[in-house]
């Protein structure tokens with residue numbers, strides 16, 4: 027990948043913003059300058075901070091994240107980016123003990139060493155046997171599967187939890203840049219590579235064919251049809267209940 031990263035661009039407009047806003051550049055400010063989505067700018071702030079090229083800091087009493095030069099005379103907690111005071115001789119990097127612990131987990135080396143330790147422990151035959159026995163017990167308990175499914179549904183219906191889980195999934199899916207790289211690559215291949223195009227199209231129609239065959243087979247089975255119609259009835263009831271609950275919440279507020 028070539029060209030300046032968003033972090034580079036943010037850094038290049040920082041002096042101009044600081045001339046106007048001595049407290050530092052906010053995400054909103056940079057969005058106006060660069061016309062990029064706030065989420066990306068925020069990520070760039072944190073990247074610059076991690077790389078030591080600038081400091082991301084939340085001023086005392088505020089939640090706004092500012093970007094300031096890396097040599098600004100301000101201590102920003104490595105974990106929560108809150109501003110904090112540090113005694114002269116202290117080398118503390120975090121605002122509190124709990125942030126210190128959280129940060130040491132995030133911190134590459136320490137985290138790698140700890141995870142390595144945990145992984146090694148989990149890989150022992152004893153640990154594997156323990157985990158297998160635990161899973162077996164768990165799945166043989168009546169209602170366990172349903173309980174876990176229910177728990178999952180509940181977690182996803184909570185907006186805060188959903189946001190957290192989505193962030194985790196997005197991280198797992200790779201960074202924006204990586205996703206863009208692959209989508210560009212696919213688009214290029216599609217445009218330039220005749221063989222790739224033919225293969226992809228063939229693959230797509232074969233998959234479609236297989237799916238419709240499987241569908242036909244399944245729907246030919248009366249038991250399957252019966253099950254599906256039951257599920258449809260249940261879903262409709264759930265939707266009605268959700269609507270009723272929402273209406274009740276609305277009238278209570």
Ligand SMILES: [Zn+2]
Pocket residue numbers: 103104105106107108120121122125
């Ligand atoms: Zn902190």
